[in-house]
Amino acid sequence: xxxxxxxxxxxxxxxxxxxxxxxxRGAQALDAAMAAEPLSLPKILSDNGGLLxxxxxxxxxxxxxxxxxxxxxxxxxxEDYRHTLTNLSSVHTQVPEILLVSNMVPVSKMPPPRPExxxxxxxxxxxxxxxxxxxxxxxxxxxxxxxxxxxYAATPVASDQGQTLFANGTLAYEAxxxxxxxxxxxxxxxxxxxxxxxxxxxxxxxxxPRAFKPHERSQRQPVVRTHPVTGKRSLxxxxxxxxxxxxxxxxxxxKGPHGDGARLLDELxxxxxxxxxxxAHEWQQGDMLIWDNRCLVHAATWYESxxxxxxxxxTVHGNPGAAYAGEAKSWIPVAAE
Ligand SMILES: [Fe+2]
Numbered sequence: 001x002x003x004x005x006x007x008x009x010x011x012x013x014x015x016x017x018x019x020x021x022x023x024x025r026g027a028q029a030l031d032a033a034m035a036a037e038p039l040s041l042p043k044i045l046s047d048n049g050g051l052l053x054x055x056x057x058x059x060x061x062x063x064x065x066x067x068x069x070x071x072x073x074x075x076x077x078x079e080d081y082r083h084t085l086t087n088l089s090s091v092h093t094q095v096p097e098i099l100l101v102s103n104m105v106p107v108s109k110m111p112p113p114r115p116e117x118x119x120x121x122x123x124x125x126x127x128x129x130x131x132x133x134x135x136x137x138x139x140x141x142x143x144x145x146x147x148x149x150x151x152y153a154a155t156p157v158a159s160d161q162g163q164t165l166f167a168n169g170t171l172a173y174e175a176x177x178x179x180x181x182x183x184x185x186x187x188x189x190x191x192x193x194x195x196x197x198x199x200x201x202x203x204x205x206x207x208x209p210r211a212f213k214p215h216e217r218s219q220r221q222p223v224v225r226t227h228p229v230t231g232k233r234s235l236x237x238x239x240x241x242x243x244x245x246x247x248x249x250x251x252x253x254x255k256g257p258h259g260d261g262a263r264l265l266d267e268l269x270x271x272x273x274x275x276x277x278x279x280a281h282e283w284q285q286g287d288m289l290i291w292d293n294r295c296l297v298h299a300a301t302w303y304e305s306x307x308x309x310x311x312x313x314x315t316v317h318g319n320p321g322a323a324y325a326g327e328a329k330s331w332i333p334v335a336a337e
Pocket of ligand 1: 137
């Protein structure tokens, strides 16, 4: 008998679920239930398209290590951000497994740009690329890439702003026209770390990218990934700043921001982010989302720069699937560098 209630799909979406405790509420009670039933939430996650919402976990604000404990249920390794190509100003000072996503000092990450126009033709929040940009799956610029992210709203912004959008790569893959599916089946994308000068904007501007050390290099990833738990196939691509627009975006296709590779990327991303494949989350304090990076992409939305936003993320690693079997971590410098 499960300790959890599951209600899905998420609002106005075709996937995802809200999870609550049958008895009790809050982060401590959730921690106890997850310790008593460690297999339940990972199964509920994979049974519901890779996205879960848990609400009312405000106790985590005063006990950030609790977020790490909850994360450990989802895989063998919760990342320590001191060793993941991350600027230390974005790492929680007491709990280095927590990445700070914030516009506050010292992180000072500016809000994403507002789409133009700010409302889509159907009167709703714009979601489809390229009207909406910033779609990515976490840390795809590393091999093996991570599995699961947990994202906790310590201080979210006002409602109707600062949403997180999710697009389901499994549903998008299954709906691909057969000619397009055949084209991407064996294709690899080349993923770059944002901020390293390989972005589409830098390529369009004709900038010369800096040389990478071996552990910083852009990484190949299959455009179609097979999920190691469900066996389902999903599109696995990013856009903008998280593909390499100098040597990619795809391996073996015309390179750069104006070539055949760019046209294919635009077509795939536009397909994947149709509203029928998307969930938009409006944050409340104490919300936690758990998502599977192996089958979903996500994007942050604009908020007023006067707002103060502080979100905490952990990342779970260790089950990327057979395509990555036996690989060393690409982001760890080797002694000879
Ligand atoms: Fe992200």
